[in-house]
Amino acid sequence: TMGAKSEPPRAQSLEGALPRGELLIAHDPNAGEVTEVRTLVVQSSLAELKAHGYYERYVKCIAAATREDLESRVAPGWIPVAMVVEHYQACEDMGLSNEELSAMGRSVGERLQSAALVTLAKKAREEDFDLWQIEAQFHRMWQRLYRGGSVQVIRLGLKEKQLEQRGYPMSRFRYYRQGTLTALTAIHSAVGVQITQARIEKHDPATCSVSARLPWA
Numbered sequence: 295t296m297g298a299k300s301e302p303p304r305a306q307s308l309e310g311a312l313p314r315g316e317l318l319i320a321h322d323p324n325a326g327e328v329t330e331v332r333t334l335v336v337q338s339s340l341a342e343l344k345a346h347g348y349y350e351r352y353v354k355c356i357a358a359a360t361r362e363d364l365e366s367r368v369a370p371g372w373i374p375v376a377m378v379v380e381h382y383q384a385c386e387d388m389g390l391s392n393e394e395l396s397a398m399g400r401s402v403g404e405r406l407q408s409a410a411l412v413t414l415a416k417k418a419r420e421e422d423f424d425l426w427q428i429e430a431q432f433h434r435m436w437q438r439l440y441r442g443g444s445v446q447v448i449r450l451g452l453k454e455k456q457l458e459q460r461g462y463p464m465s466r467f468r469y470y471r472q473g474t475l476t477a478l479t480a481i482h483s484a485v486g487v488q489i490t491q492a493r494i495e496k497h498d499p500a501t502c503s504v505s506a507r508l509p510w511a
Contacts, residue, residue, distance in 0.1 A: 325444035356384035
């Protein structure tokens, strides 16, 4: 009818239904799966394995040829996703606790934000701004770190959003899911946003998807 108020768009979740909210950034239906990952992501992960004393355990869980290839890739560039999946499989096989994964994720997040969010971090220090005003800029981080895959963002409330990765083969691993969640917390902190009680809601190995809820103070 004339003058009727339209409802905000809703997005498709892992199971077809999401809490009502405002769809800010929709999935790219043509994105496909991740095909390559920025070298920085894996090098940051390897550096933290060494810094936290897990490297020897990691060496026992991954093929020597794959490990040597990954460690040789020190110049900026991209790594085929199949090798990245082998890396995270080895990390998963170490059987680290949630506490150990959280410590690792925080450190990796700090490394990534320094490279991927320098401009936004500087802006956060100079201005008092609302995260929603820079969400699109923030979102471009995924394109800087991954080729392929899609990330959807839904605003659930004044200070809460839902983020869903689709087409990320690494999401089958608890190591990757938990580490990414903690890294996201650290990255948001770099722009002055303190995430509280971030959590993984669900993941679907069939679509290589993982959904997280991120509230902040």
